[in-house]
Amino acid sequence: MKLFLSADIEGTTGITLWDETENGHPRYAYFQQQMTKEVAAACQGAIDAGCDDILIKDAHDSACNLIPEMLPEEIRIFRGWGSDIMSMMAGLESDYDGVFFTGYHSGAGMDTNPLSHTMNGRNNFVKINGIIAPELMINSLTAAYFGVPVRLVTGDKGLCDWMHAMNPNIETVAVSEGRGRGSISIHPNKALKLIREAACRAMQKPAANCMFPMPEHFKVEISFKDHFRAKQAAYPGVRQTGAASIEYEADDWMEVLRMINYVL
Numbered sequence: 001m002k003l004f005l006s007a008d009i010e011g012t013t014g015i016t017l018w019d020e021t022e023n024g025h026p027r028y029a030y031f032q033q034q035m036t037k038e039v040a041a042a043c044q045g046a047i048d049a050g051c052d053d054i055l056i057k058d059a060h061d062s063a064c065n066l067i068p069e070m071l072p073e074e075i076r077i078f079r080g081w082g083s084d085i086m087s088m089m090a091g092l093e094s095d096y097d098g099v100f101f102t103g104y105h106s107g108a109g110m111d112t113n114p115l116s117h118t119m120n121g122r123n124n125f126v127k128i129n130g131i132i133a134p135e136l137m138i139n140s141l142t143a144a145y146f147g148v149p150v151r152l153v154t155g156d157k158g159l160c161d162w163m164h165a166m167n168p169n170i171e172t173v174a175v176s177e178g179r180g181r182g183s184i185s186i187h188p189n190k191a192l193k194l195i196r197e198a199a200c201r202a203m204q205k206p207a208a209n210c211m212f213p214m215p216e217h218f219k220v221e222i223s224f225k226d227h228f229r230a231k232q233a234a235y236p237g238v239r240q241t242g243a244a245s246i247e248y249e250a251d252d253w254m255e256v257l258r259m260i261n262y263v264l
Helices: 028-048 135-145 157-166 188-203 227-232 253-263
Strands: 002-007 053-058 075-078 098-104 123-128 150-156 171-179 182-185 218-224 239-242 245-250
Touching (some): 002 028, 028 053, 028 150, 028 188, 135 150, 135 157, 150 157, 150 188, 157 171, 218 227, 227 239
Parallel strands (some): 002 053, 002 098, 098 150, 150 171
Antiparallel strands (some): 239 245
């Protein structure tokens, strides 16, 4: 079985402050290791279920966060950015048997993680068909476009609850719960145990049960924090709907993804 894993950091166990996510800050090294351990636990759970080919996309900031020697030997790792619209999903193809998302976080406009954001800190929210769209939604739709099921999500409780509302069959592991500017986390070692167990269960589920719902039409709404960004969003088909807001509609998800990458 082939698995694609996209790894972020703001939903890693215990993370609360921005500097804990940024290379060069004293607190980063600890959470870099915890991020890597959680990815390794997810990979090991998949291996326990019979997975023998795992491509990991390091998908935070420089995309060079994970410590390769701490990961199982069955993995391949995509470090750095592929410079294409696939972004956090670069490398995914239709022959994969599943997608895992580890260390993911609530999106802009959600109050369930002190580090809630969508792609960057420049927008108030991104909505797709009226739904607040965290990065998880954008990347799950990319998985659905390729016909690949989403099998596991780990991160904050708000994001896990969001995914349960979209498809309750997808395994989730909530490692923290946002409380205003703070968060409450489970023990980091317990997180590793829960993630490995959930990953093993996830790979044994029928693929059809784990598909992320794919709309036939997409309406994207973006509210920027700075009004001039709406004027800069000069992409074909984009309409400015307010001083700091835009809309875009299309039937093809790849066209939507291309617009999102250009505008955000």
